[in-house]
Every structure is written in C-alpha cells, then in structure tokens.
Amino acid sequence: MVKDFSVSALMMGLLTAFVGFISSFAVIMQGLQAMGATAPEIASALLALSIAMGVLAIGFSAWFRMPISIAWSTPGAALLSGIGMIEGGFPAAVGAFVVCAGLIVICGLFRPLGRAIRMIPAPLANAMLAGILLALCLAPVKAVAFNPLLGLPIVLTWAVVVSRWRLWAVPASLGALILVLIFGVDVAPDAMAQIRAAVHPDLVFIAPVFTLHGAISVAVPLFIVTMASQNIPGIAILKLHDYEPPPGVLFAGTGLFSMLSSLAGGVPVNMAAITAAMCASEDANPDPAKRYWSAIVAGFGYIVLGLLAGGIIAFVSLAPPILLQAVAGLGLVGAFSNAAFAAYRDPETREAAAITFLVTASGLSFAGISGAFWGLVAGGVMMTLKHFVRKPKS
Numbered sequence: 001m002v003k004d005f006s007v008s009a010l011m012m013g014l015l016t017a018f019v020g021f022i023s024s025f026a027v028i029m030q031g032l033q034a035m036g037a038t039a040p041e042i043a044s045a046l047l048a049l050s051i052a053m054g055v056l057a058i059g060f061s062a063w064f065r066m067p068i069s070i071a072w073s074t075p076g077a078a079l080l081s082g083i084g085m086i087e088g089g090f091p092a093a094v095g096a097f098v099v100c101a102g103l104i105v106i107c108g109l110f111r112p113l114g115r116a117i118r119m120i121p122a123p124l125a126n127a128m129l130a131g132i133l134l135a136l137c138l139a140p141v142k143a144v145a146f147n148p149l150l151g152l153p154i155v156l157t158w159a160v161v162v163s164r165w166r167l168w169a170v171p172a173s174l175g176a177l178i179l180v181l182i183f184g185v186d187v188a189p190d191a192m193a194q195i196r197a198a199v200h201p202d203l204v205f206i207a208p209v210f211t212l213h214g215a216i217s218v219a220v221p222l223f224i225v226t227m228a229s230q231n232i233p234g235i236a237i238l239k240l241h242d243y244e245p246p247p248g249v250l251f252a253g254t255g256l257f258s259m260l261s262s263l264a265g266g267v268p269v270n271m272a273a274i275t276a277a278m279c280a281s282e283d284a285n286p287d288p289a290k291r292y293w294s295a296i297v298a299g300f301g302y303i304v305l306g307l308l309a310g311g312i313i314a315f316v317s318l319a320p321p322i323l324l325q326a327v328a329g330l331g332l333v334g335a336f337s338n339a340a341f342a343a344y345r346d347p348e349t350r351e352a353a354a355i356t357f358l359v360t361a362s363g364l365s366f367a368g369i370s371g372a373f374w375g376l377v378a379g380g381v382m383m384t385l386k387h388f389v390r391k392p393k394s
Contacts, residue, residue, distance in 0.1 A: 001062065001293075004289070004290040004292070004293055005290075005293050006285050006290060006293065008283065008284060008285055008294075009284050009285050009290065009291065009293035009294040009297060010293070010294075010297050012278060012279060012281075012283055012284040012294040012297075013279070013284075013293065013294040013295065013296065013297025013298040013299075013300075013301060014297060014298075014301055015278065016069060016275045016278045016279055016294065016295070016297075016298040016301070017297070017298045017299075017300075017301025017302050017304075017305060018171065018301065018305075019168075019170075019171065019275065019278070020053075020069075020071055020272065020275045020298070020302070021050070021301075021302060021305045022170065022171045022174055024071075024072070024074040024077075024170075024328075024331055025046060025309075025312070026174075026324050026325075026327045026328035026331065027074050027077045027078055027081075027136070027328040027331060027332065028042075028045070028046065028049070028072060028074070028077045028267065029042055029046075029313065029324065029328075030077065030078075030081045030136065030324070030325060030328050031076070031077030031078060031079070031080035031081045031267065032045055032077070032080065032090075032265065032267070034080055034081045034082075034083070034084050034085065035080050035083075035084075035085055035086070035090050035093040036085040036089045036090040036093065037090050037093075037265055038090075039313060039314075040201070040202070040204055041090065041204055041206065041265045042265065042313055043201035043202075043309050043310040043313050044201055044202065044203050044204035044206075044264045044265050045261070045264060045265035045266040045267070046201070046266075046306060046309035046312075046313070047201045047202075047203060047264070047306045047307065047309050047310075048203060048260075048261040048263075048264035048265065048266045048306075049072045049261050049266040049267070049269060049306070050302045050303055050305055050306020050307075050309065051261075051302075051303055051306055052070075052257040052258070052260065052261045052266070052269045053070040053071065053072065053269050053299065053302045054070075054299040054300060054301075054302040054303035054306070055257070055299065055303075056068075056070040056253060056254060056257055056269065056299070057069060057070045057295050057296065057298055057299030057302070058295075058296050058299035058300065059253075060250065060253065060295075061292040061293075061295040061296045061299070062292070062296060064245065064246070064292075065289065065292050066238065066243045066245055066291075066292050066295075067238075067243075067276070067279035067280045067284060067291040067292045067294055067295040068238070068245060068250065068271070068276075068292070068295055069234075069271075069272035069275045069276040069278070069279045069280075069295045069298060070254065070269055070270070070271065070272055070299070070302075071230065071269070071270060071271075071272035071275060072266070072267055072268070072269050072270075073222070073225070073226045073229075073230055073267050073268045073269070073270050074230075074331075074332070075129055075132065075133070075225045075226070075229040075230065076100075076222045076225050076226050076230075076267050076268055077267050078132050078133050078136055078332060079132045079221055079222055079225050080093070080218070080222070080267070081135065081136055082131075082132050082135055082136075082360075083217060083218060083221075086211075086213060086214055086217055086218060087211065087213055087214075088209050088211050088213075088214065090206065090265070091206060091207060091208060091209040092209045092210075092211050092213070092214045093214065093218060094206045094207075094208040094209070094262055094263070094265060095208035095209045095210040095211060095214050095215075096211075096214035096215060096217075096218035096219040096222065097208075097218075097219070097222070097258070097262035097266070097267060097268065098208045098210075098259055098262050098263070099210065099214070099215050099219035100218070100219040100220075100222045100223045100226070100258070100262075100268055101255050101256070101258035101259035101262055101268055102255070102259065103219070103220075103223045103255075104223065104226065104227070104231075104251055104252075104254060104255030104258060104268060104270075105251075105252050105255035105256055105259070106255075107227065107251050107255070108247070108248045108249065108250070108251030108252030108253070108254075108255060109248065109252050111248065120224065120228060120376070121349060121352075121379075121380075121383060122228075122342060123342065123343050123344075123345070123346055123349040123350075123352065123353040123356075123379075124343075124349070124352060124353060124356045124376055124379040124380065124383070125224065125225075125228040125229070125376075126338075126339040126340070126342040126343040126353070127339070127340075127343035127344075127352075127353035127354070127356035127357040127360070127375070127379060128221075128224075128225070128356050128357070128360050128375050128376055128379075129225060129228075129229055129339040130336055130339040130340040130343055130357055130360075130361075131356065131357040131358070131359070131360025131361035131362075131375055132225070132360055132361075133332050133336040133339065134336065134361045135361070136325065136328055136329045136332050137329045137332055137333055137336045138329065139322065139325035139326045139328065139329035140154070140155050140158075140326040140329050140330055142322055142325075142326075143155070143322045143323055143325070143326035146320070146322045147320075149184060150180050150184050150185070150320070150323060151322075151323065151326060153176045153179070153180055154173050154176045154177055154180065154323065154326055154327060154330070155173075155326065155330070157172050157173050157175070157176035158170070158172065158173040158176075158330045161173075166334075169330070170327070170330060170331040173326075173327050173330050173331075174327055177319060177323055177324070177326075177327055178315075180319070180323065181315070181318055181319050185318065185319060185320070199308055199310050199311035199314075200307060200308070200310055200311075201307075201309050201310035201313075203264050204264060204265065205263060205264065206263060206264065206265050208262070208263065216373060217373065220373060221373050221376075222267070222268065223268075224376070226268045226270050227270075229339075230270040230271055230272070231247075231250075231251060231254070231270045231271045233271075234270065234271025234272055234276050235247050235250070235271060237276045237277050237280065238276060238280060241277075241280040241281075241288065242288060243280065243288075250271060251271075254268070254269050254270050254271065255268075257269055258270075275298065278294075279291060279294040279295045279298060340357075343356075343357060348386075349383060351382055351386065352379040352380070352382040352383040352386065353379060355375075355378050355379050355382050356375040356376060356378060356379030357375070358375075359374050359375035359378045359379075360374075360375030
C-alpha cells in the first residue's frame with residue numbers, strides 16, 4: 001500500500017474531508033436541533049459520526065483498494081429539520097435512528113429489500129427530497145430579510161464563489177459567517193474561553209426510546225432518503241469510474257456503524273456521492289488503482305475534524321440561528337436543484353412528482369406521521385391512478 005501513496009491523493013483526501021465536513025455540518029446541526037438535541041448531544045453526534053465515517057472510509061478503501069468515500073446523511077438531516085421534534089423528544093428520535101440503521105443493515109444482508117428500495121420510482125424519491133430541502137433552501141432569503149447587513153455578505157459570497165469554484169462555495173460562505181460574527185455580532189467577553197473549553201467533545205450515550213410514531217414518521221422516511229439519495233448514487237458513482245464495489249457489504253457496514261453512532265445521537269452514515277466523485281477522479285491519481293489513498297486520507301481528516309467538533313459548534317452558535325440556517329440552506333441549493341430537475345424531467349410522472357413535492361413541502365403531519373411519508377404515498381397513488389385510469393387508444 002505504501003508504494004501507492006501519492007501527494008495528489010493526499011491533497012485530494014484533505015480537500016475531501018474539509019469540503020465534506022464544512023459544507024454540511026451546519027445541516028446536521030439544524031436537523032439534530034429540530035429533533036430536540038442539546039449542544040453537548042450535537043457535539044457528541046458529530047464526533048461519533050466523524051469517527052464512523054473515518055473508520056469506514058479507511059477500512060473499506062484499504063480492504064477493497066477502491067476510493068470508497070463515506071458521508072453522513074445530509075438529506076436525512078434536512079428531513080429531520082422538516083419533521084421537527086416528535087413525541088418522546090430526542091430519545092425517541094435516537095430510537096428511530098437505530099431502527100433506520102437496522103433497516104440499512106437488513107438491506108445489505110437481504111437483497112430483496114434492496115431491490116424493493118430501488119423500485120421506488122426515482123421521480124417520487126427526488127420529489128420527496130426536493131420537498132424536504134425547500135424549507136432550508138429558503139433560509140438564505142429569510143436571513144437577508146432578518147438583517148441585510150448580516151445576511152447579504154453570506155449570500156453574496158456564496159453567489160460569487162459558486163459561479164467559479166463550486167466546491168469552495170459553502171466553505172466560503174462559512175468564512176463570511178465567521179467574519180460577520182467577528183465584526184457584526186456582539187458576543188460575550190468570555191466567548192473565546194467558552195469555545196476553548198468546548199473544543200474537545202465527549203461522547204454522550206443516549207438511551208433510545210422506540211415508538212411506532214418515531215418508526216413511521218422518522219425511521220422509514222430517513223431510511224428511504226438515505227438509500228435513494230446517498231447509498232445507491234454512491235455505488236453508481238463508483239461504477240461510473242469503473243470500480244465494482246460490493247453493495248451488500250458496504251450497506252451492511254454503514255448500517256452497523258450507523259447503529260453504533262446513533263447511540264451517541266448521530267444520524268446515519270452512508271456511501272458518499274459528491275465526495276466519492278472527488279476521490280475517484282483523476283485529480284486524486286492518474287492511476288485508478290491507486291486512488292483509494294485519497295479516501296483513506298479523507299477518513300483520517302474526518303476523525304481529526306470530529307475531535308474539534310465541540311469548538312466548531314460553540315463558535316458558530318454565537319451567531320443568530322437564522323444565519324447558520326442560511327449557510328446550511330446555501331449548501332443544499334445544488335441538491336435541491338438536482339432533485340427538482342430529476343423529479344420533473346419525465347412528463348409521464350410530473351403530476352405525481354408535483355403532488356409528492358407539495359405534500360412533503362407542506363410540513364404538515366397526518367395521524368402523527370410526517371409529510372415526507374405521506375408525500376410518497378400520495379405520489380404513489382397518483383402514479384397508480386394514472387397508470388390504470390387511462391384513455392384507451394383509438
């Protein structure tokens with residue numbers, strides 16, 4: 001393995017870890033806060049997730065000699081923001097995370113379940129994701145309305161950078177948030193002392209509470225979003241670069257580590273999509289057989305960033321919440337546009353996708369079950385009706 005190491009893989013791995021963590025940790029924070037997690041619990045979750053991502057990326061990449069990049073479920077965290085706190089509070093949410101992780105493990109071990117997930121019409125899955133992301137993607141607009149002097153620098157920085165260096169757009173907007181914090185927000189005199197004290201987070205065990213409401217409203221939609229938006233595309237991207245990863249082993253492994261990290265408050269970990277394309281690209285190494293080192297380096301990078309998660313959370317928490325939501329929303333604009341495009345691309349399923357999107361985006365719950373689940377149901381009913389109630393050909 002040592003002879004396969006290269007400077008290009010080192011640089012791409014460091015960039016992957018930085019982009020993967022910085023571009024989406026705000027979304028994870030928002031999702032966990034919406035579920036009722038406290039600041040120490042969020043820091044614990046980020047630490048557990050970073051360790052899980054790092055260990056899996058290092059282990060899988062070294063084992064299979066492939067650039068297997070692992071990420072946390074950013075769309076899943078966005079889903080949590082849309083659902084909000086459920087009955088039973090954060091322990092009930094943790095119970096749903098455990099159930100979701102168990103479903104991912106079963107999906108890896110039991111192939112028919114994996115095939116069933118792949119049978120969910122792509123337009124409906126994408127429409128559900130777009131509906132979930134809508135509320136967060138509106139946050140930048142709300143931030144500007146809240147305070148133009150604070151919100152505009154963040155949005156304008158993102159807009160300028162994304163036009164030329166897309167991968168650096170969210171880190172740049174986060175940098176703008178830091179400058180806004182330093183020069184535009186009054187902070188307590190002892191703020192830096194508090195940040196230093198919180199730099200190294202502790203793992204907090206959260207006893208899961210299992211409820212039917214949590215399983216249906218959180219676990220099932222979270223499972224579908226994680227599989228449809230992360231795991232399956234992650235495998236597809238590796239195949240696109242002429243790798244042949246074993247899906248069953250990878251799904252079962254990520255599900256097992258998701259179960260462990262969920263006990264510390266973490267959302268699922270899964271196959272990465274965007275960062276997978278970075279690690280598998282020619283920029284990591286001209287030789288495809290040696291690109292796995294980029295994912296290994298990224299794994300170590302995630303672990304280091306996780307060890308600093310407490311300080312990161314303490315610092316960004318000095319800002320008004322809407323500004324952090326704005327950064328999270330800007331990081332999801334690309335995911336929203338891709339999901340919306342994929343949802344409405346096929347005219348035959350456009351109405352069903354629109355219904356799925358509207359029901360999901362409404363944020364309403366029926367019978368205590370979140371709109372994300374009902375969005376899929378409503379879209380599926382519409383698609384079925386259109387299939388059977390069709391004018392006969394003349």
